[in-house]
Amino acid sequence: MFKGVNSPVITILKDDGTIDYENMERHINHLVEAGLNGLLFLGSLGEFYAFSDAEKRALIDFAVKTVAGRTQVVIGVGHTEEEQVIRLAAHAAEAGADALNIVSPYYFGPPAAAAIDYFERIAKRTTLPIMLYNFPDRTGSDLSPEIVREIALRCPTITGIKDTVDNISHTRRICQAVKPVRQDFAVLSGFDEYYVVNRISGGDGVLCGLTNVVPELFVKMHTSYERGDFAAAVCCAEKIAGLMRIYAVTPLFITGMKAAVRAMGLPISTDTRAPGTTLTEAEDREICAILADLD
Numbered sequence: 675m676f677k678g679v680n681s682p683v684i685t686i687l688k689d690d691g692t693i694d695y696e697n698m699e700r701h702i703n704h705l706v707e708a709g710l711n712g713l714l715f716l717g718s719l720g721e722f723y724a725f726s727d728a729e730k731r732a733l734i735d736f737a738v739k740t741v742a743g744r745t746q747v748v749i750g751v752g753h754t755e756e757e758q759v760i761r762l763a764a765h766a767a768e769a770g771a772d773a774l775n776i777v778s779p780y781y782f783g784p785p786a787a788a789a790i791d792y793f794e795r796i797a798k799r800t801t802l803p804i805m806l807y808n809f810p811d812r813t814g815s816d817l818s819p820e821i822v823r824e825i826a827l828r829c830p831t832i833t834g835i836k837d838t839v840d841n842i843s844h845t846r847r848i849c850q851a852v853k854p855v856r857q858d859f860a861v862l863s864g865f866d867e868y869y870v871v872n873r874i875s876g877g878d879g880v881l882c883g884l885t886n887v888v889p890e891l892f893v894k895m896h897t898s899y900e901r902g903d904f905a906a907a908v909c910c911a912e913k914i915a916g917l918m919r920i921y922a923v924t925p926l927f928i929t930g931m932k933a934a935v936r937a938m939g940l941p942i943s944t945d946t947r948a949p950g951t952t953l954t955e956a957e958d959r960e961i962c963a964i965l966a967d968l969d
Contacts, residue, residue: 675773675803676834676860677878678711679892681885682719684932687945693729695736697942702740708889712746714775718809719883719928722750724947731765738770748805752777763800774800775836777807783815790824797829806835819851826856836881838864842871849876867915869895870907884917887934919964923957926950933961
């Protein structure tokens with residue numbers, strides 16, 4: 675169900691901290707028209723941790739309406755409270771979303787058996803397909819290949835994973851563990867520069883931040899790979915590898931990604947919810963210089 679190049683969409687804010695729906699609409703339309711395979715709202719880059727339930731529900735309604743069936747809509751419903759996950763999942767289904775993205779329980783990372791039980795309980799109480807979200811740097815626990823395999827065997831409505839681990843061998847081992855028992859189970863990397871090696875390893879693509887900045891470049895890489903033009907795909911991948919420097923410019927990478935979107939021409943604020951920091955002039959210049967290198 676999940677494949678190709680997908681974007682964890684930034685949540686654009688005004689300088690007063692409220693959601694900038696006008697520029698959100700412009701940004702969403704750009705991503706859809708570029709040809710991305712899917713859009714994730716309220717992921718990490720979408721600052722899911724920083725919004726109230728009412729704000730999330732309003733954004734979900736807006737996102738589904740704006741995309742209007744032109745590409746796949748995935749909604750992040752991760753939360754520390756399990757019942758809140760269920761409630762937000764129900765709202766996403768009612769709004770017309772295509773799938774859910776659910777991060778593993780965070781703060782106190784559960785042991786393997788508890789993690790498996792957690793996702794199995796949620797899968798039984800939701801109607802939409804589910805993408806697991808593994809981000810151990812933020813959750814404090816890892817969805818290992820063995821855990822993912824067991825979840826895939828138990829839960830037919832859990833149909834993929836976003837593996838945000840900066841070690842492609844982890845993602846490769848998930849492919850090797852799961853694909854023999856669930857060929858339909860999609861394995862996406864959360865790191866932009868891993869598209870090619872993800873595909874070589876048996877995976878299905880990426881769900882990554884720089885798609886907000888250069889979606890056309892990612893689409894060109896994916897279509898080139900699909901048609902067997904590997905030289906063109908590698909050329910795109912090399913450019914993406916250079917753009918990875920953007921992640922290290924600001925203390926919170928979300929701020930840097932918003933600055934990069936602005937530098938590409940969308941006149942947005944780079945404001946982020948706490949614990950985001952204010953973009954400095956030096957950081958802004960550095961991001962612009964990185965993008966200039968791409969040209």
